[in-house]
Amino acid sequence: MNKNKIVVIGGGYAGLRTIEKLAKNPKNEIVLFDRNSYHFMQTDVYDLIANEEDFAHVSVDLFTFCSGFDNNVTFIKQDVTNIDFTNKKIITPIQRYRYDYLVIAVGSRTKFLPDVIGLKEYGYGVKALYRAMYFKQKFEMSLFNRVEENGTSCNALNIIVAGGGLSGVEIAAQMASYSREFYSNNNFICRKLNIMIVNSGEHILKGIDKRLVHKSAKRLDDLEVVVKNNRKVVELTKDSVKLSCGEIIPMDFLIFAGGIEPSALVYNLNLQKNSAGYIATNKFLQTETYCDVFAIGDCTTIYHNDRIVAPTADTAEQMAEICAKNIENLIYGRVLVEHSIKSRGVLVALGRNYAASKIFDLYFSGYFAYILKKLVEKIYAKRLDIRSHRGCKKIFCS
Numbered sequence: 001m002n003k004n005k006i007v008v009i010g011g012g013y014a015g016l017r018t019i020e021k022l023a024k025n026p027k028n029e030i031v032l033f034d035r036n037s038y039h040f041m042q043t044d045v046y047d048l049i050a051n052e053e054d055f056a057h058v059s060v061d062l063f064t065f066c067s068g069f070d071n072n073v074t075f076i077k078q079d080v081t082n083i084d085f086t087n088k089k090i091i092t093p094i095q096r097y098r099y100d101y102l103v104i105a106v107g108s109r110t111k112f113l114p115d116v117i118g119l120k121e122y123g124y125g126v127k128a129l130y131r132a133m134y135f136k137q138k139f140e141m142s143l144f145n146r147v148e149e150n151g152t153s154c155n156a157l158n159i160i161v162a163g164g165g166l167s168g169v170e171i172a173a174q175m176a177s178y179s180r181e182f183y184s185n186n187n188f189i190c191r192k193l194n195i196m197i198v199n200s201g202e203h204i205l206k207g208i209d210k211r212l213v214h215k216s217a218k219r220l221d222d223l224e225v226v227v228k229n230n231r232k233v234v235e236l237t238k239d240s241v242k243l244s245c246g247e248i249i250p251m252d253f254l255i256f257a258g259g260i261e262p263s264a265l266v267y268n269l270n271l272q273k274n275s276a277g278y279i280a281t282n283k284f285l286q287t288e289t290y291c292d293v294f295a296i297g298d299c300t301t302i303y304h305n306d307r308i309v310a311p312t313a314d315t316a317e318q319m320a321e322i323c324a325k326n327i328e329n330l331i332y333g334r335v336l337v338e339h340s341i342k343s344r345g346v347l348v349a350l351g352r353n354y355a356a357s358k359i360f361d362l363y364f365s366g367y368f369a370y371i372l373k374k375l376v377e378k379i380y381a382k383r384l385d386i387r388s389h390r391g392c393k394k395i396f397c398s
């Protein structure tokens with residue numbers, strides 16, 4: 001039987017959903033390439049940092065995930081460095097691998113702005129699991145050190161979050177909420193944790209519904225998170241941050257959530273891109289030049305009614321479903337479907353037991369929204385978990 005050889009680069013939200021859909025057809029032979037051996041659930045990173053979850057809960061092993069299908073999905077842990085579109089081969093440091101259809105789903109990465117002095121040396125990103133883990137350990141250790149110092153004088157711990165988007169707000173709120181409990185549970189005398197969000201826009205959560213912005217700002221205020229709008233971080237030293245207004249603030253840690261850019265591979269590809277460097281795609285999610293090459297998730301930009309659709313896990317999964325459908329349509333000579341993807345909702349986690357959400361035009365906040373957020377995360381994790389358990393059984397029991 002002639003198989004359809006489909007290569008997926010990137011085992012993130014977009015890549016895994018594409019595989020789930022395409023693997024249903026036994027004639028499809030799918031190979032996933034990822035530079036890491038795990039899928040990182042970035043949407044849960046705020047819980048990881050604030051010690052609500054350990055890394056096992058925010059990652060899924062890609063070998064076992066791929067083994068959970070009916071023998072038509074293989075995982076190869078290799079970094080893809082380029083693509084030879086003419087000969088239909090992807091290139092890694094180890095091999096050149098042929099495809100009939102290709103899905104590029106390599107996501108984005110933290111953009112450590114080169115004009116911010118000291119950012120790379122002293123700032124932490126959270127888009128890579130190892131960076132988030134490193135920050136989490138430092139954060140917990142610093143709280144502990146403050147407890148050890150406990151006594152007549154205790155120095156405050158100053159954490160700056162640069163960037164008032166969804167990830168910056170969620171991380172700041174969760175850290176504030178966690179540290180409150182950390183101190184109150186143990187009756188420690190020294191409780192001083194200063195968390196500040198430095199945001200270049202007029203308000204936090206740019207592009208997100210006004211009511212959610214208002215709710216989130218109020219909640220941050222209740223958690224004593226200071227928000228400085230209309231300011232940028234311009235310089236970092238080991239223990240201070242300089243803002244664009246000239247102010248210098250003491251700093252123990254800075255988390256940089258102030259910008260993203262396409263993953264490194266995208267820069268090497270001889271493909272049409274938009275002004276921000278993301279892969280340009282048509283309404284079927286194919287790349288502009290090659291109809292058998294699709295780009296989905298954070299490495300591309302899509303529009304709805306001429307407005308950019310926010311790059312989220314939900315958007316990535318919706319793209320994956322259209323992409324999988326269109327690959328099958330190409331294989332079987334059927335008409336391709338156009339996407340009309342738009343955001344189905346926003347859930348902002350704002351510390352323990354509190355979230356603000358808008359889902360299909362319905363607003364919720366507080367504990368109910370928090371439960372909704374957790375439910376969405378649990379359903380996603382469960383889906384991958386079931387697949388991985390099947391894979392685990394195959395690897396260890398057969």
Ligand SMILES: Cc1cc2nc3c(=O)[nH]c(=O)nc-3n(C[C@H](O)[C@H](O)[C@H](O)COP(=O)(O)OP(=O)(O)OC[C@H]3O[C@@H](n4cnc5c(N)ncnc54)[C@H](O)[C@@H]3O)c2cc1C
Pocket residue numbers: 009010011012013014015033034035036038039040042043044045046078079080081105106107108126127166167168170263264265296297298299311312313314315316347
């Ligand atoms: C802190 C934080 C909080 C967030 N919260 C939310 C939220 O609450 N809700 C929401 O919907 N979205 C949220 N997002 C956004 C969401 O995580 C992204 O939109 C989503 O991860 C995009 O999925 P993706 O599949 O395109 O990319 P990713 O999930 O980033 O996956 C890309 C994959 O490609 C692999 N890769 C990259 N380059 C190569 C290469 N050259 N070779 C091989 N493999 C490669 C990577 O290892 C990775 O596994 C959040 C993001 C962050 C950082």
